[in-house]
Amino acid sequence: MNVPARLRTAFERAYEGLLRREISGAPKHVAIIQDGNRRYARKQGEDTAEGYQAGADTTERVLDWCAELGVEELTLYAFSTENFERPEEQLQPLFDLLEGKLREFADADRVHEQEVRVRALGDVGMLPERVREAVDYAEARTVGHEGFTLNIALAYGGRNELLGAVHEVAEDVADGSLAASDVDVAEVESRLYRSPVRDVDLIIRTGGDERTSNFLPWHANGNEAAVFFCTPYWPEFSKVDLLRGIRTYEAREESWRRARTKRAVALVRSLAATETEAARAVAGRLRETLPSGDAAEMEEVLESSGETAD
CATH class of the missing domain: 3.40.1180.10 (Decaprenyl diphosphate synthase-like)
Known part of the structure; x- marks a missing residue:
């Protein structure tokens, strides 16, 4: 048609x-x-x-x-x-x-x-x-x-x-x-x-x-x-094709960000169960590399274990 x-x-x-x-x-x-x-x-x-x-x-x-x-x-x-x-x-x-x-x-x-x-x-x-x-x-x-x-x-x-x-x-x-x-x-x-x-x-x-x-x-x-x-x-x-390419890039970056955050939180959670001082140290370093919302998630993990990432 x-x-x-x-x-x-x-x-x-x-x-x-x-x-x-x-x-x-x-x-x-x-x-x-x-x-x-x-x-x-x-x-x-x-x-x-x-x-x-x-x-x-x-x-x-x-x-x-x-x-x-x-x-x-x-x-x-x-x-x-x-x-x-x-x-x-x-x-x-x-x-x-x-x-x-x-x-x-x-x-x-x-x-x-x-x-x-x-x-x-x-x-x-x-x-x-x-x-x-x-x-x-x-x-x-x-x-x-x-x-x-x-x-x-x-x-x-x-x-x-x-x-x-x-x-x-x-x-x-x-x-x-x-x-x-x-x-x-x-x-x-x-x-x-x-x-x-x-x-x-x-x-x-x-x-x-x-x-x-x-x-x-x-x-x-x-x-x-x-x-x-x-x-x-x-x-x-066309410009639409370029924008679709950029959308693919952003989706990949967001996927990587979520995966990176998931790994960071899992690491802190694992350490917090037995090595609280190590967990606080790792969380402090990772907090600088993650968006504020993701860093807050790590804080919650530490708080739930009785520690904070100060």
């Missing part, structure tokens, strides 16, 4: 309003796998290049939505190392688009008004010179901005990123310039592709596939980021 555009728009606005009421904030860092540009083009009976152009238009809208919702960093999976295996007739239009959009974005008034900083993540040296120059131009034009961070993953592969970092660490340990005991999280992160400012809170993948495709394994999987898979192709991605 074909739904009139007017009714469809009214429904989407109502649904968007409902979603806005259901979420209380936004994740700080969202990463998106922009899948489905070519399939969208085929569905529309258009050339592949038209699909990528439509996807680029969606990217600009998503930037506005993120800024509106309070997201502070956005990472887009624009071109993977596996993409180099595509036929030349598909690669050149894509490189044209990347070059053009990087330069266009770097010169856009709203980018500078909103203090958007553009950074490339990946083995940029693998890209054609004209795209590398566009990357350098966009980064140089926005280097001082601090309002919003846009990371564009180009020639990116998560395994390659980690493997390169491991090789560098191993070489430095072997030649004595780095002690094995000094290898920690910060040391590894310093050797990743121009590391994102913060860990990823939410990964979104469009196009219907339910996999994260080697995307940001250290910053997303390592942070146990929430993941939202949706069926629209990237050019069809």
Whole structure:
């Protein structure tokens, strides 16, 4: 059944309003796998290049939505190392688009008004010179901005990123310039592709596939980021889809909060039965990490055992 555009728009606005009421904030860092540009083009009976152009238009809208919702960093999976295996007739239009959009974005008034900083993540040296120059131009034009961070993953592969970092660490340990005991999280992160400012809170993948495709394994999987898979192709991605992703993130965070509180209360209850001093000490430390309502629940546990967490 074909739904009139007017009714469809009214429904989407109502649904968007409902979603806005259901979420209380936004994740700080969202990463998106922009899948489905070519399939969208085929569905529309258009050339592949038209699909990528439509996807680029969606990217600009998503930037506005993120800024509106309070997201502070956005990472887009624009071109993977596996993409180099595509036929030349598909690669050149894509490189044209990347070059053009990087330069266009770097010169856009709203980018500078909103203090958007553009950074490339990946083995940029693998890209054609004209795209590398566009990357350098966009980064140089926005280097001082601090309002919003846009990371564009180009020639990116998560395994390659980690493997390169491991090789560098191993070489430095072997030649004595780095002690094995000094290898920690910060040391590894310093050797990743121009590391994102913060860990990823939410990964979104469009196009219907339910996999994260080697995307940001250290910053997303390592942070146990929430993941939202949706069926629209990237050019069809809407603000409602973004809000649904944020709702998934908040539901996951709330589930974790409840589980963390349950474990904390169970620990205090177990200790309070036999080790009251230890229970008071543990409750005092945990109280600082839990919301006030959850901390109050621990107080009740101690009070019921004749102690308080002073």
